[in-house]
Every structure is written in C-alpha cells, then in structure tokens.
Amino acid sequence: MxxxxxxxxxxxxxxxxxxxxxxxxxxxxxxxxxxxxxxxxxxxxxxxxxxxxxxxxxxxxxxxxxxxxxxxxxxxxxxxxxxxxxxxxxxxxxxxxxxxxxxxxxxxxxxxxxxxxxxxxxxxxxxxxxxxxxxxxxxxxxxxxxxxxxxxxxxxxxxxxxxxxxxNLLASKEMYVGRYYVKKKKWIPAINRFRVVVDEYDTTIYVEEALHRLVEVYFILGLKSEAQKYANLLGYNYQSSKWYENSYSNFNKSYKKQIIEKEKKKNSILRKAKSLFDLDG
Structure with a gap:
C-alpha cells in the first residue's frame, strides 16, 4: 500500500x-x-x-x-x-x-x-x-x-x-316482581321470586320480608307445613322483626318500600389518582 x-x-x-x-x-x-x-x-x-x-x-x-x-x-x-x-x-x-x-x-x-x-x-x-x-x-x-x-x-x-x-338492589328487584305477582294472585311465580331473595340474597335487608311473604303465600295456598317452615326460620333469625309479628296477618297495605340510595360522588379512593399519577409518581 x-x-x-x-x-x-x-x-x-x-x-x-x-x-x-x-x-x-x-x-x-x-x-x-x-x-x-x-x-x-x-x-x-x-x-x-x-x-x-x-x-x-x-x-x-x-x-x-x-x-x-x-x-x-x-x-x-x-x-x-x-x-x-x-x-x-x-x-x-x-x-x-x-x-x-x-x-x-x-x-x-x-x-x-x-x-x-x-x-x-x-x-x-x-x-x-x-x-x-x-x-x-x-x-x-x-x-x-x-x-x-x-x-x-x-x-x-x-x-x-x-x-x-x-x-340489595337485586333483591329489591326480586321483591318488586314478587309483590306484583301476589297482587295478581300468581302464587307460584311469586314464591319463586321470594325464594331467590332467601336463597341468593340472604344478607340483604329484604330477606326478612321475603320470608314473611313466603309464609303468607303458602298459608293462602293451604300448604301449612311449608308456611310453618319459613315462619320458624323467620322466628329463629329475626324474632324482633316486624315481619315476624306480621307473618300470619294480612298484607301490610301501608308498607313503604325501602330504598337504597346510591351515593354518587367521587370518593376518596378514586381521588387517589392525584397521588398515583403525579409527575414524580
């Protein structure tokens, strides 16, 4: 080179x-x-x-x-x-x-x-x-x-x-429909709705009324053993309840539906976004 x-x-x-x-x-x-x-x-x-x-x-x-x-x-x-x-x-x-x-x-x-x-x-x-x-x-x-x-x-x-x-909302829906069927004297559909509340939503505020309605409907149908079964269940778990006291009476016409009001506000957990996504986060 x-x-x-x-x-x-x-x-x-x-x-x-x-x-x-x-x-x-x-x-x-x-x-x-x-x-x-x-x-x-x-x-x-x-x-x-x-x-x-x-x-x-x-x-x-x-x-x-x-x-x-x-x-x-x-x-x-x-x-x-x-x-x-x-x-x-x-x-x-x-x-x-x-x-x-x-x-x-x-x-x-x-x-x-x-x-x-x-x-x-x-x-x-x-x-x-x-x-x-x-x-x-x-x-x-x-x-x-x-x-x-x-x-x-x-x-x-x-x-x-x-x-x-x-x-509670889902149970409320079942109770609403169940009451409607009772008014229409459609007993079997009413029983089915109330049993959903008892079986699937037993921790909600509606379970006591559902048990009472089952007692009432079975009593109307002459199925006293079934009525007694749910009355015993209601009495054992909710003896101080108004529904226990009314279990063998007529419909409570003045019953006021319980309403679950959802608080629609941006809660503190969601406001955590400010700390999660700060520039130095």
Missing amino acids: NFKSFLNFVLIIFLFFSCSKEIEKKSIIKEKSLDLQVLEAYTEGKNSLEAGDVLYAAKKFNEAELLYPQSNWAPKSALMAAYSYYIQDYYGDSIAELERFIKIYSQNKNIDYAYYLLAVCYYEQIVDEKKDLQSIIKAKQTFNKVISDFPNTDYAIDAKYKINLIN
Missing part, C-alpha cells in the same frame, strides 16, 4: 466515526426531545384536568401516550385519560379507555386501579334496579374481579361494600 492509499484509508475511517458520532448525537437529541414532548403533553393534560376542562385533558393524555408508547408515561397517560372522562360522568368514554388499558397494559402496577375504576363506572350508572340490570351485572362482576385478584387493597374493601349495595 502506497502512502496516498494509506491516507485515503485513514480519511475513510475518520469520516466513518465522525458520521457515527453525529448520528448518535442526533438520536440522543431526538430522544430527549420526544421525552420533553411527552412530559409537556402530560403536564398540560394534568393542568387542564385540575382546571375542569376534562375533554381537553383527556385529549392531551391520549397525545402523551401516542407520542411515546414504550415509555413509562404511556400507561399513566392512558389511565389519566380514563379518569378525566370519569370525573365528568362520561362513562362510555371512560369504560372504553379502561378496557383498552386492561388489554394493552395488563401487567402494569396500576391494573388494580383500572379494574376498580371500571367497576365504579358501571356502578354509578345504576339509577333504577328494574331498568339498569346490565349495569348492575357488569358492576358486580368487575367488583368481584377486584376482590378476587387484588384482595389486600383498599379497592377490594370498597368493592365488598358496593357489592352489598348491589345485592
């Missing part, structure tokens, strides 16, 4: 390393720039949420997630978008975001919060136990998922409380 060829070889090597460093430098600058864009979008979303502009907040959180799907900010942003919709009662949008989160980020550390918020979205749509059966069923299923998969969390504790309320 002559001297000229040697110089050309050295020049090529120098240019190669120079280009590599330049590419690496540009890559680092681009990466930092992307992180900065994500942080700016997330911060803008959080500020908008605190200012009450939930739709714009959700938009910015979605933007932060899409900018850098592989970053730690992506799952945070997805959950915050769902929370933004929820806080203003856009339940359909929140549910869609949460279902997507659960599918994409199933191993994320905040998956318990996602399931809990999903259950609450269904739960808060319950207005009438006679009409909102789908919301009731989905809320109960999702709360049970929280209890079974995340038993040692605050979410599980609140889920158990809300399932008790849901069971």
Whole structure:
C-alpha cells in the first residue's frame, strides 16, 4: 500500500466515526426531545384536568401516550385519560379507555386501579334496579374481579361494600316482581321470586320480608307445613322483626318500600389518582 492509499484509508475511517458520532448525537437529541414532548403533553393534560376542562385533558393524555408508547408515561397517560372522562360522568368514554388499558397494559402496577375504576363506572350508572340490570351485572362482576385478584387493597374493601349495595338492589328487584305477582294472585311465580331473595340474597335487608311473604303465600295456598317452615326460620333469625309479628296477618297495605340510595360522588379512593399519577409518581 502506497502512502496516498494509506491516507485515503485513514480519511475513510475518520469520516466513518465522525458520521457515527453525529448520528448518535442526533438520536440522543431526538430522544430527549420526544421525552420533553411527552412530559409537556402530560403536564398540560394534568393542568387542564385540575382546571375542569376534562375533554381537553383527556385529549392531551391520549397525545402523551401516542407520542411515546414504550415509555413509562404511556400507561399513566392512558389511565389519566380514563379518569378525566370519569370525573365528568362520561362513562362510555371512560369504560372504553379502561378496557383498552386492561388489554394493552395488563401487567402494569396500576391494573388494580383500572379494574376498580371500571367497576365504579358501571356502578354509578345504576339509577333504577328494574331498568339498569346490565349495569348492575357488569358492576358486580368487575367488583368481584377486584376482590378476587387484588384482595389486600383498599379497592377490594370498597368493592365488598358496593357489592352489598348491589345485592340489595337485586333483591329489591326480586321483591318488586314478587309483590306484583301476589297482587295478581300468581302464587307460584311469586314464591319463586321470594325464594331467590332467601336463597341468593340472604344478607340483604329484604330477606326478612321475603320470608314473611313466603309464609303468607303458602298459608293462602293451604300448604301449612311449608308456611310453618319459613315462619320458624323467620322466628329463629329475626324474632324482633316486624315481619315476624306480621307473618300470619294480612298484607301490610301501608308498607313503604325501602330504598337504597346510591351515593354518587367521587370518593376518596378514586381521588387517589392525584397521588398515583403525579409527575414524580
């Protein structure tokens, strides 16, 4: 190799390393720039949420997630978008975001919060136990998922409380239909409804009345042994109850239906989002 060829070889090597460093430098600058864009979008979303502009907040959180799907900010942003919709009662949008989160980020550390918020979205749509059966069923299923998969969390504790309320709603529906059948003197369908309450919702506030109604209907039908069986059960468990006292009397015409009022407020557990998704979280 002559001297000229040697110089050309050295020049090529120098240019190669120079280009590599330049590419690496540009890559680092681009990466930092992307992180900065994500942080700016997330911060803008959080500020908008605190200012009450939930739709714009959700938009910015979605933007932060899409900018850098592989970053730690992506799952945070997805959950915050769902929370933004929820806080203003856009339940359909929140549910869609949460279902997507659960599918994409199933191993994320905040998956318990996602399931809990999903259950609450269904739960808060319950207005009438006679009409909102789908919301009731989905809320109960999702709360049970929280209890079974995340038993040692605050979410599980609140889920158990809300399932008790849901069971009261379901029992209320069965009692409503059972009373209707009694008024129509359709005794067998009425018995079936009251037995559902006794067998499946025995921890609810309606079980005492259900036992009383069974005593009453069986007595009307002349099935005194069956009436006595449920009277004994009512007396053994609820001897101080008004339903025990009325077990062999006529219908209590002045009976007022007990109503379970659902508190529709953003509770302290959900407000935990502020600590979960702070910039330094």
